[in-house]
Amino acid sequence: MKLDTINSRILHSLVLAGVLFGLLITSLTWFELRGKNDIMGNAFNKRLIAEEEEVLRGRIVDRKGEVLAETLPSENSKIRNYPEKRLYAHIIGYNSAVYGKTLLEAKYNSELIGKSNLEFFQQIQKMLSEETPKGYDLRLTISHALQVVAREQLGDRHGAVVALDPKTGEILAMVSTPDFNPNASKLEENWKTLIENENSPLLPRATMGLYPPGSIFKVITAAAAIEAGKGDYTTEDLGTTVIDGMTFSNAGEKAHGDVDLHKALTVSSNVYFAELSQKIGASALIDKAKDAGITKSFEFDLPRTDSRIGDKSMGKTELAATGIGQGKLLVSPLQMAMVAAGIANNGTIMQPYLVKSVEKEEGSLLRTTDAKSLYDMVSAETAAELKAMMVSVVEEGTGTRAQISGVQVAGKTGTAQNEKSTESDSKDHAWFIGFAPAEDPQIAVAVLLEYRGEGGGRAAAPVAAKVMSAWLKLSESE
Amino acid sequence: MGMKAKTGTSLYTHFWGPLHLVALTILVLFGQLTLMGSPIDFIPLIMGASLLLLIYFVGWVIRFNRLGDPYLWTIVAMLISLGQAMQYRLSPVNGVKQFNWILIGVLVYLMVYVLYATLHGRFRSVFFHYGLLIALFAITLIFGTEINGARNWLKLGGHTFQPSELGKIVFVFFMAACVTTPERLRVKWSGREIDPKFVMMGLVYVLMGFFAIQREFGTAMLIFGVYLTFIYVFERDILFTVYNLGLVSVLGFVAFKTVSHIEVRVDTWLDPWIDIGGTGYQITQSLFAIGSGGFFGSGLGMGYPKFIPAVRTDFIFAAICEELGILGGIAVIMLFFILLYRGMKLALRIEDRYMKAVAFGLTMTIGYQTFIIIGGVIKLIPLTGITLPFLSYGGSSMVSSFATLGLLQALSGQILRKEAAQLETGYNQ
Structure with missing residues (x-):
């Protein structure tokens, strides 16, 4: 063999080595940026415990300073105490030596133990001082008082309530039931029943539960119709309509007579919206749902599940079903609260967040979260039209029980069929999304x-x- | 004479600069180790000072005697400084022992340089090296001691020694002899002559089998990688490389299906989280360590690398990532890559095929070894326990790494002298 050939093949080997080493570097970097996110809270990561032994883990407080989680200083063992017990199980999560960390305790672990990279020199200072160093505190956007109300309202029913400030995206209350007591002793005592319970008390329904939306989705269908120029569609509602051989009927097969978009949303006419969706078309309807954030992912303080919708090749009957919030649609309560907030906020959905600020001991801020817009769901004009319809829903339509005396409320009700619904035994989900006051919204909610x-x-x-x-x-x- | 001086100057012009950089690294790391103790620990201070003296002294020896490529030592000086600081931080007692191994390693490095220059022509025999390899196996199997479930250690005096560390180097010489003097491998079987490359192939597969029997899957993988690149570079027929790759894939799959601990290793690699308390414990602890370090690391002495089993040997890279960040880890990978680059550059310049093959094989050995263990520790490939050259704790590894470096240095010294002589002749004409 010629020496030149050998030499060029040696060069190939060097290139191969370069590729292999490049793979090592890429893989390490990927691990650091993405791969490690889900594993660092694992209970087998003994660093989490070791690091905590040297610091007093920071507190978690509500927007007014009410303590929701704290670690009490003691000689031999430091115990994470959740004074409100179950109330924040699906927001704060737990911090257990046995089962690891979840939710905010996991996501903000480095802040809570004071290991933020920003504060390098203060860390050195801390190391030199004698007393036990303290981690940073988290101040949440949650209002404890409102959280208590939301929890009381759910009672022993299973479901979720999400309330947020439509102008900023601050989450004011977020409750999922059933819940569990995250205090270490209770967690260890109940663990086996918690993981085996068929009601999944460990599942944060507000953020990770997916449900068919039913009629609350009609606000998105209405938005799609208005922006596709089909907002002037009218029909005679006889209680049922047949689309491509399949019958769609109103609740109780009630006939509403001549209906336009406003009337149809107010009385929640399935007949009208099933027909309307045919006029809009699958493509425009799905695009509008995506504008509202369905199927989309965004950065959030807690793990969350993306909402789902069928694809654009759907047939006529599936399109009609989607238009009334059934079909392959699956949404999370957080997602639908964001939709309500978007309509309240003139068509712009703000990025929802839970942690208002990370604070040092004396109340000085390490960093704060700024409100920023996430999606432009509809134009301001469309939002105003939707708002007017949603006001009618509460004033004279299906949502009269959402009225508050002296305040104009906007909303939409939903009753969603699901895999457990049968003709003899209705297991439908009950939904409501809305906001108040309609003229200057301070709060938007989703109830499931x-x-x-x-x-x-x-x-x-x-x-x-x-x-x-x-x-x-x-x-x-306040 | 003038030309010779010119060649010399250009090669060594930037010699001291990078070495000062190594010195700075030593000052920072060992300074921190000294101040970290309470009360202040003077051992790392002495150790750092000795290391400083050592790197400048060896640097001066290379510079003054013109012992070939000046950067080989600079790169390795950086690696051993990082490794030594980490070893001392993980265990002061073993850190001191490791320092002795570095000193012995450097001695071996210089000795190999001197010896190779006088001996290199004499041992270009295929069967001498193969015999040596088989003898190493035989001795290990008969007199070997079992450590961590693998009977691949020899006790010599008070020390244990891993023969496979020497085996890796001998294997390179064997392969170099095979590809440059294939006529020695001519075998007649039932009247027909067998192509030498198939004889070579048979011999190599037998060796791989031996390593597999000793459960040294890392080393088996390593020598197979070296073998494969050897036949790619030195056999005209590329299909031969492809066939080998295919054959070993089949063999590997059969081994995966039949040998239970290979299956366990692969399963652990695919999903260590299923049995996190058992087979997956080591690799997940390594991932926690790397993840907790982030890009910049917790700082020397401020992480928890001791949670990883075998952190001083196989998992030293994870400890570096935890405390010096993945940027520190990437620095280590880059250092190995420039070492590889220098070795390849050397192999390209050598005209004698046998010596070319030796330089190439030794360089690839370092490259594959680095890839196999770092890849294993970061879960890019299944984990096999081999050492990271110059960084892992242990005498066998340190000595064999330095012996490899000594050989590369000797080959580059020869090239340098030869080229200088040629230039001089050219000038005189």
Whole structure:
């Protein structure tokens, strides 16, 4: 063999080595940026415990400073105490030597133990000082008082309530039930039943639960119609309509007569919206749902699940089903609260967030979260039209139980069929989304009661009314 | 004479600069180790000072005697400084022992340089090296001691020694002899002559089998990688390389299906989280360490690398990532890559095929070894326990790494002298 050939093949080997080493570097970098995110909270990561032994883990407080989680200094063992017990199980999560860390305790672990890279020199200072160093505190956007109201309203029912400030995206209350007591001793005592319980008390329904939306989705169908120039569609509602051989009927097959978009949303006419969706077309409807954030992912303080919708090749009957919030649609309560907030905020959905600021001991801020817009869902004009319709829903339509005296409320009810619904035994989910006051929205909510077999107007609307009016009173005194 | 001086100057012009950089690294790392102790620990101070003296002294020896490529030592000086600081931080007692191994390693490095220059022509025999390899196996199997479930250690005096560390180097010489003097491998079987490359192939597969029997899957993988690149570079027929790759894939798959601990290793690699308390423990602890370090690391002495089993040997890279960040880890990878580059550059310049093959094989050995262990520790490939050259704790590894370096240095010294002589002749004409 010629020496030149050998030499060029040696060069190939060097290139191969370069590729292999490049793979090492790429893989390390990927691991650091993405791969490690889900594993660092694992209970087998003994660093989490070791690091905590040297610091006093920071507190987690509500927007007014109410303590929601704290670590009490003690000689031999430091115990993470959750004074509100179950109330924040699906926001704060738990911090257990045995089962690891979840939710905010996991996501903000380095802040809570004071290991933020920003504060390098202060860390050195801390190391040199004698006393036990303290981690940073988290101040949440949650209002403890409102959280209590929301939890009381759910009672022993399973479901979720999400309330947020439509102008900033601050989450004011977020409750999922069933829940569990995250205090270490209780967690260890109940662990086996918690993981085996068929009601999944460990599942944060507000952020990770996916449900068919039912009629609350009609606000998105309406938005798609208005922006596609089909907002002037009218029909005679006889209680049922047949699309491509399949019958779609109103609740109780009630006939509403001549209906336009405004009337149809107010009375929640399935006939109208099933027909309307044919005019809009699958493509425009799905695009509008995506504008509202369905199927999209975004950065959030807690793990969350993306909402789902069918694809653009859907047939006529599936399109009609999607238009009334059934079909392959699956949404999370957080997602639908964001939709309500977007309409309240003139068509712009703000990025939702839970942690208002990370604070040092003396109340000085390490960093704060800024409000920023996330999606432009609809134009301001469309938002105004939707708002007017949603006001009618509460004033004279299906959502009258969401009324608050002296305040104009906008909303939409939903009663969603699901895999457990049968003709003899309705297990429908009850939904309500809305905001108040309609003219200057301070709060937007989504309420879900799963497998209740009750209508959204009957069961979910009163919960929303209580939560919204409680916040309006609280924010007056704030 | 003038030309010779010119060649010399250009090669060594930037010699001291990078070495000062190594010195700075030593000052920072060992300074921190000294101040970290309470009360202040003077051992790292002495150790750092000795290391400084050592790198400048060896540097001066290379510079003054013109012992070939000046950067080989600079790169390795950086690696051993990082490794030594980490070893002392992980265990002061073993850190001191490791320092002795570095001193012995450097001695071996210089000795190999001197010896190779006088002996290199004498041992170009295929069967001498193969015999040596088989003898190493035989001795290990008969007199070997078992450590961590693998019977691949020899006790010599008070020390244990891993013969496979020497085996890797001998294997390179064997391969170099095979590809440059294939006529020695001519075998007649039932009247027909067998192509020498198939004889070579048979011999190599037998060796791989031996390593597999001793459960040294890392070393088996390593020599197979070296063998494969050897036949790619030195056999005209590229298909031969492809066939080998295919054959070993089949063999590997059969081994995966039949040998249970290979299956366990692969399963652990695919999903270590299933049995995190058992087979997956080591690799997940390594991932926690790398993840907790982030880009910049916790700082020397401020992480928890001791949570990883075998952190001083196989998992030293994870410890570096935890405390010096993945940027520190990437620096280590880059250092190995420039070492590789220098070795390849050397192999390209050598005209004698046998010596070319030796330089190439030794360089690839370092390259593959680095890839196999770092890749294993970061879960890019299944984990096999081999050492990271110049960084892992242990005498066998340190000595064999320095012996490899000594050989490369000797080959580059020869090239340098030869080229200088040629230039001088050219000038005189």
